[in-house]
Each structure stands twice: as C-alpha cells, then as structure tokens.
Amino acid sequence: MAATGPDLYEPLQIRYPPSPPAAPRSPPAASRRASGTILAVGTAVLLVLGAALAALVILHVQGQAELQAARAELAAAGNPLLPDPNGPWSPRESSAAAQRRKDQLGRWLQGLALGWRYHEGRIYFFSGDRKSWGDAEAACRSAHAHLVSVTSPEEQDYLAREARGGSYWIGLSATGPGGSWRWTDGAPYSQAKSFWAPGQPDSTDYGQWGQESCAQIHPVGNGLWNDHNCNFTFLWICKRDLSPP
Template sequence: MARQNNYQNTVAFEADETSLKRLSHKRTLSILTSLALLAFLLAISLIAMAILYFQKERKLEELEEVVEKIRASLWLSNVRSKEALDNVHFLENISTAFSEIQARLEKANASRTAAQGRYRNLLGLVSTGWKFYDGNFYYFTQVAKSWQDAEKACRSYGAHLSSITSRQEMQYLQREASGQTFWIGLTDQQEEGNWTWLDGSKYNQRVSFWAQGQPDNWYGAPGHQEDCVHLAGQWNDVSCTYSYKGICKKVSP
C-alpha cells in the first residue's frame, strides 16, 4: 500500500510538473507574442513617424519654394517698378527735351522768317535806290521840295530827313551828294538857336559841321527866318521855304 501511494504521489507530482511546464511555456509564448506585437506596432509607429517626418520635410521644402517664388516675384516687381519709374522719368526727360527742341525750332523758324523778311526789305530798299552805310539806309531824293515837303516824302518811306552824328557819316554823305545841295533833318523851328534832329538823335555842338559863319539866321531870308538846314558841302541854315532835294535816313530793319 505504501509503495502504491508513493507511486501515485510521484505520478501526481510529475503530472503537476508537466502542467507547470506547459503553463510556463504558454506564458512564454504569450509574452513573446506580445513582445512581437509590440515590436511590430513600434515598427509601424516608427515607419508612420518617418513617413510623417518626410512628408513634413517635403511640405516645408514646398513652402520654402513658394516663399522663394514670392520673394523672387516681389523682387522682380520692385525691379520692374524701378524700371517703370526710370522709364517714366526717361520719357519725361524726352518730353522736356522735345519741348525745348520744339521751342528752339519755333524760335529758329521765327528768326528765319524774320531774316527772310529783313532780306526782302533790304533787297527792296536796294532795288529802289537806297544806299547802305554803317547800319543805316540813305535815299537821295531827286525832286526839289520845301523842307516840310521833303520830310513828308521821307516819312512816306518810313524814314526822316537825315541826321548826321559822326564825322564818318558826314564824310560819307558828302561823297554821295557829289557837290549837290540836300535838305537834312536839323531845325530850330521850335526855339531859335535850339537845334534838334527830326529822327530824335541828340544834337551835339561838338560834332557839328557848320560852314564858316553859320548858323546866322540871315535877316534877308523870307520872313527873316532861317530855321532849316541843308547840306551844301557843309551845313548852312536857310529858309524852310526854299526847294532842295532831300536825304532820307532809316535804320536798317
């Protein structure tokens, strides 16, 4: 009986030990399975994180590219704006220069027109017998008239009976007169002894060319007055009613 009990106990112990081993093996498998699952999940998580990281990096790169494009666009816009402003300024300068050139051309055209008109006037004067000397034109009339009528004739030409204000002018008129007698524009009709030129030139006693003993206001003249002057080699005061040719003078146009 004792052996049988011992054998039964031993069998029961062995059975328990086997059960424990099986249980332990199951637990080990369960733990290993759990660890494998955790490892798998961790790997999945790492892969997912890696994918998200790379996606994030790509998004950042794309964003940086967009930012760079925006910066480039803004830079080009600024450049173009500057170029546009430069072009506007350039066009404004061109417009100003063109206006100046146009004004100069108009001025030059006006000068040319004036010069053509002046040339026509000069040509007309010369062709009708006027003589040019030292910036003035002179016309020696061929019809003898009183001093007043000779002055009227000169005015009809836009001139006056000639003044003589320099020795050179006096010598020129003496040569052109060729010894003939001509009225000149000197008179003291307004006030005796106060000589004036009809064309407004200032009378200068020191630049005068009176013949010897003149002016004398000769008492034997008609009306006992000699208020007008003629050129007869030198100056001589005579009655304004006498008839002589006249020397007309006008400033060059």
C-alpha cells in the same frame, strides 16, 4: 567795054589808136568834207555809247556790291540771334515779332533795288527832285524814314562825298525850345559835334518868308552845313536805320 579798075566806093576801115585810160577823178572837196564829218560824228556817237555802257556797268556793279554788303551784314547780325531761319530771333521773341523783323529786312533790301544806297548799317535816298524842307520830310516819312541825321564825322564825310557838290536838305531844324536845333528822327544834337560851315548858322531873315531855320549840306566847305529858309526848295536825303526796332 573798058577794063574795070578799083572800086572807088569800096568801104574803108579806119583804125584809131586806143584812147589812154582816164585818170581817176578826185571827189569834190565838199564831198570829202561831208565824209569826214560823218566819220567824226559816227566816232563820237560810238564813244558816247561806250561811255554810257561803261557807266551802266559801274552802277550795276556798285548796286550789286551794296546789296551783297547789306545781306552779309544782316546775316552776320542775325546769326547769333537766329540759328533757325524759321525760328524766333531770340528765345524770348514771338514768331509774330520775328516775322515782322523779316518783313522789315525784306523791305530794306527792296529799297536798295529802288535806288536807296547802303552804307554802314543804314540806307540813304538821295532825291532827284526839289522840295521845301517840310515836304521833303513828309516824303521821307512816306518811305518809313526821316530826313538824314548826321551823327559822326565818318557819316558826314560819306554824305558830303555822295552829294557831289549839291545842296541837300538834312533833318536838322531850329524847332526845339527857344529855337534850338534838333534832328527830326530824334537823334541827339550837339553843337560841339556839328559840322556847320564857318559863320553858320547865321539865321538870315527873309521877311515874310521867315528866317533860316532848316539845315542843308552845302557846296561851300565841301559839304558842310548851312542854314536856309525852310520854304525854299532843294534836293533832300532820307535815312533809314537797318537795326530792327
């Protein structure tokens, strides 16, 4: 038998050099843009939420300040008249009259919590909807108030500032004798102490709609007065005096 040589079928082990590590693949441009957009939107949402939260905090602080101011003024006004919280407002006032006054003060403070604004012994309501002048006055009366009268430069400045450039009905109309102007709450009207915009009132005639016979705070002239047709709809302002009747 011939000598045996190496086994030609012996399995061979082939060793390959290790492959170099694959370089990290950059995300497609579209994915990068999408990620950037999501980040921008998220940032914008956070900014909006932050601004909204800040606005709510400011409104809350302002509302609390108005409530505290009203309570402080009422307490100061009541001290000389009401040393005993459970007694009459004056020696000549009955317990029933004192209770009516206390109830009225309670309604005023409740009004502040319902959106009325306190300023210098009065509370004001700036509407969020539009009505004709007559319907606006009826809405104020339903809240035991009237469309606002303006009796001083300081009050005019306050109303013009709070109107923030809007058009609001006020309680002045040409319904007196001979078409003279008068306030619906009975406050005296004086042409010399009025705050009409230049050239107003001009009593423009709207034909079948009638003439301009009702007054409004108007953006022209930084909240000065303009006369307008009473049948048109605008925002409106109510006023209640804090002096007990």
